[in-house]
Amino acid sequence: MKTSDWSRQVRRYAPADAHIPRKLGGGILKEVVEQDVLTGELLRYALAHINPLIFAGDNGWVLGYDNAHGYPHRRCMGRIMLDPQSSWEAIREKFETEWRQIAIDYMNGS
Numbered sequence: 001m002k003t004s005d006w007s008r009q010v011r012r013y014a015p016a017d018a019h020i021p022r023k024l025g026g027g028i029l030k031e032v033v034e035q036d037v038l039t040g041e042l043l044r045y046a047l048a049h050i051n052p053l054i055f056a057g058d059n060g061w062v063l064g065y066d067n068a069h070g071y072p073h074r075r076c077m078g079r080i081m082l083d084p085q086s087s088w089e090a091i092r093e094k095f096e097t098e099w100r101q102i103a104i105d106y107m108n109g110s
Contacts, residue, residue, distance in 0.1 A: 009037040020051070025103040027051025027062065033088060042088050044068070049099040054106045063099050065091050 011034070018029040027050055034044040045067055052060030055077045064075040065083060072091075074083040076098075086094075 010043060011035045011037050020049075020103065023107075024100075025051060025106045026053060027060075027103070029099065035088070042067075045088065045091065047092065047095045049095075049102065051103075051106075054102065062102060063095065065095050 013031070013033040013035075015031060018031075020027045020029060028048075030046070030048040030050065032044070032046045033042070035042055046064065047066065048064040049062045050060045051062050054060075055062045057078045058075070061075055062077060066073065066075075067085075072083045072085045074081050083091075
């Protein structure tokens with residue numbers, strides 16, 4: 001085992017689930033990020049907007065970004081699409097914009 005393999009320090013960020021207010025359609029936001037402390041490399045991430053009132057399939061997974069299957073991808077209402085690797089900040093910003101728009105569309109009956 002190389003030194004870097006066993007001595008890798010990982011910073012994990014996993015805040016408590018955020019509950020979306022009913023006036024925005026309800027649901028839950030989940031977030032997990034793991035990053036190499038020394039290199040800053042984004043090792044693992046997952047963002048999810050879960051709301052079975054908006055989408056009943058896929059366990060209510062309305063929108064999500066993650067790299068859990070060895071490649072970065074976007075899940076939206078049952079469809080999985082390759083999503084080119086971006087910085088964490090870009091992924092987070094894209095997710096934030098999209099889930100809010102989906103919630104607004106839902107509340108407006110779209």
